[in-house]
Amino acid sequence: MSPTAPRPAPDPPITLGPGQAARLLDALDPDQREVAEHLEGPLCVLAGAGTGKTRAITYRIAHGVASGAYQTTQVLAVTFTSRAAGEMRSRLADLGVPGVQARTFHSAALRQLTYFWPTAIGGRRPEIQPGKAPLVGAAARRLGLATDRATLRDLAAEVEWAKVTLTLPEDYAQAAIAAGRTGVAGIEPATVAQVLALYEKAKTERGVIDFEDVLLLQIGILLDREDIASQVRSQYKHFVVDEYQDVSPLQQRLLDLWLGRRRQLCVVGDVSQTIYSFTGATPDYLTGFTSRYQGARTVRLTRDYRSTPQVVSLANQVLARSRRGGALRLPTGAVELVAQRPSGPAVRFEAHDDDVSEAQGVVTQVQRLRSAGVPLSEIAVLYRTNSQSEVIEQALASAGIGYLVRGGERFFERQEVKRAMVSILGAARTEKESLTGDLGADVRMVLSREGWSQEPPAQRGAVRERWDSLNAIVALADDLAQTRGASMEAFHTELRERADVQNAPTVEGVTLSSLHAAKGLEWDAVLLIGACEGLLPISLAEGAAAIEEERRLLYVGVTRAREHLVISYARARNAGGRASRKPSRFLEGLWPKAEAPGTARATGKGRTGAKQAAADFEASADPATLALFEELRAWRAVAAKERSRPAYTVFADATLRDIATVKPTSLPQLSLIRGVGAVKLQEYGGQVLAVVRATAPGE
Known part of the structure; x- marks a missing residue:
């Protein structure tokens, strides 16, 4: 049986060591911890940008394994890009859970389809057509349509949209009009529908399938063969779907069949990052999750650990269509981010x-x-x-x-990277006696033969690009040695796995x-x-x-x-x-x-830094922020007079501008702003928060 296909007898659970489950939870904030502790039943995580959603769901899986609730081979984590799947596998490996399947919808479906095809259909699975353009071109020519690159690209996009939305060629014209997809490449919907039908015929004649067919065919097998569906469901009992706002009707249909009647599903998404609607993705499954799964719990991750308060404030205001009563009016299901980082430079x-x-x-x-x-x-x-x-x-x-x-050009397709991987594997197999066991030092030694040096070359262009590629591999070796340790052979495996999903290391x-x-x-x-x-x-x-x-x-x-x-x-x-x-x-x-x-x-041309910052703030801040700044200045004047101090010793204008921009709602959040030390927090913190609440209610 294929190691990637469903197994009737799962491996025993991984033992992460005594107390590991509790230590995992201690590394999370309260909201992330709530996600990690919810191991059974439907869970919807509404996670804003930078709030640690990948951390929350990987720790949830690790906690499930550590506590004995999950077996690694019974968990399937699904995301939308090979890079994201590779990152999730890497994080799980760092947490001591290397056996969990983390794949894209397409990758998971393809492995199942390939494994079950001989039993369900017979013979070998058809080859996958790498691109739609040749077959779309053949269909267009039969109708006397233009076959220039732009037209074929647009028609191929319509083929994909129809298939991911489960729209048949005979239903396309009506569905396209309803979705506002009329006049594609200047072609009427009824004619596009004919292209779709001829495209499917051309595939059949050539004996190939396309990427959407992988999911469609696997859906058909699960519907027609209850024995195969039962085998899949006996293998995978716990599902996690990342970027759930981007799921399509086709992907949701496959997910429903994987689940069967079970409710062991955790979905994570952010309606504010729905940017692929034109491909057939829809946030409706995310926003309607609690309706589909009665009793489902919803957890909101709002603490933004990525960006400064200045960036977070702008992001919230960009997302809001308007303000009402001083509060942001965010779209349904959107998360208002709360900055956790210290104050930074102005946008x-x-x-x-x-x-x-x-x-x-x-x-x-x-x-x-x-x-x-x-x-x-x-x-x-x-x-x-x-x-x-x-x-x-x-x-x-x-x-x-x-x-x-x-x-x-993809990182792992570069010639210097391919040669480097061959050299690393060769050293791992034939130079074991000369290796030091220090992964970083060993990789440097091997790659120095390929042109890597401690200092970058003075030249730009191709010479520097090759050095940058090799240096990225060196830096990755250092990171891997520090996070979980690795031999040269294990490092080569890491590189090969990254190449499979195009998860490239950082290049300067x-x-x-x-x-x-x-x-x-x-x-x-x-x-x-x-x-x-x-x-x-x-x-x-x-x-x-x-x-x-x-x-x-x-x-x-x-x-x-x-x-x-x-x-x-x-x-x-x-x-x-x-x-x-x-x-x-x-x-x-x-x-x-x-x-x-x-x-x-x-x-700042022609002005001092302080004057420029004040001018920038006055020019770009919204009316509510300007009003709060003036209220804070008025409060500061009173506070300074009561203590017989200069106003600037209470808080500088720059600090008040940052407070007005961030609009903190708690002492910990206020403490992150530059110029708010422990002494000032204790002396003025409560008063500042009171001014913010009074001037910007609902913030």
Whole structure:
């Protein structure tokens, strides 16, 4: 029997050692602990960005194993990307639970389909068509339609949407009209429906299946063969689904069949990060979870451990459609984040004359951040469309700054990485006597033969890129040795497993990424470009639902930043062009009110740092925040007079601005703000919180 297929006799539970279950729980905050302690029955976790959702669910699985409630081979954790699945497996291994299956929907379904095909269907499973374009092109040609690249891409997207929403070709036209998907590539829905039917016929004629068929066929087997369904359900008894807001009707149908009549399901998601509706994903299963599973518990993770209060405050305000009574009006099911990190730098807003000027502004910010000690690998430039990256690439290359484009050449497909993995495996097998047992030192010794050196080369370009790749492997070896220890052979296994799911280690260089591709990632500094009408929201977005998805996309971009966040746009596309662009509607009331042409608001040019910070705050803060700041200043004046002290000795203006921005609701949260020490917290903390509550009720 295949080791990845369901097993009738599960392995015995892993013993993590006495008291390990309690120690696991001690590492969690109260909300995360509530997730980890809920081991039986349906559980819905509404987890905001940066709130530690992966930590909560991996500790939940480890706690279940440690307490004897779970057996590792009876748990299936499902997520949406191979990278996320690989990260989950790695975290579980670090917790001493290496046997849990963590896979994407497609990977789990494919393994089951491959295993059961000979029994359920007979013969060998058909090959999977790697891309839809050739078959879509064949179908389009039979109808006399255009077969240019853009048309085939759009038609292939419609094929995928129809299949993941369980829409048959004969039902497509009506469903597409209802979903607002009319006029795809200038083709009427009825004609697109014909393309779908001919596409399915072409697959049958060639004897291949596509990626959606993997799930569809496995669903068919589970429906038709109760014996196979029982075997799967006897294997997997506990399910965890991450990023549940992105589930499609097709995936939900498979999940329902995996579960059968059982209710051992934990789902984790964030409706505020629903950005794939155009592919058929829907948050309805997340928001309707408690209706589908009566008695289900809901836990909300709101403590944001990723970002500074300044970033968190902006994220909450971007997500809110409006304010009512001073409180944010968030979408249904959305989580209002509560910052847990100390206060950080103000969010910067920059307006530039044209795209080239904006790209040069990116270079300036990267240089500033690098001078301040931020590694290039912790800086990202995010944009709405991939076409925006070209001018940024040119500017960075001209400045001699290394960069990586997400979606470009994959790390494990680089020749130097392939050679490095071969060398590491060879050393593990043939040089055991010369290895020291110090993984980091041994990997350095082996990779020095491949061109790695202690210091990076002075050259840029290909030479530096090769060194960066090898250095990323060295850094990963150091991390692995520190977290759980590993031999050279075990390290090669780790690299091979990462290659399988494209979970690349960190490479030194600025990351360039679309907002969609950035989901699930984070950096110390984020430069978010093109924050203007026509790009955010993109001009193609029509209707309220599409606009709100664009809002969520900006929210995702903002919440990728841990500490530094710069948001910019260009007034015109080309130099000398008409300055017709305006800041994004999602930043209305947040973008600086006054800006002179060709200037960037947060650069501090011509002003001292304190004056610039005050001007930035006054220009960008919303009315409620400005009102709270003035109330805090009035309270400070009274407090200072009562104690016969200068006002600044109570709290500096900078501290009051941060308090007004963050709007703390507890003493621990207030203590995170710069300028609020233990003595001032004890003396003024209660009074400050009272002012916040009185001026900003509901915050």
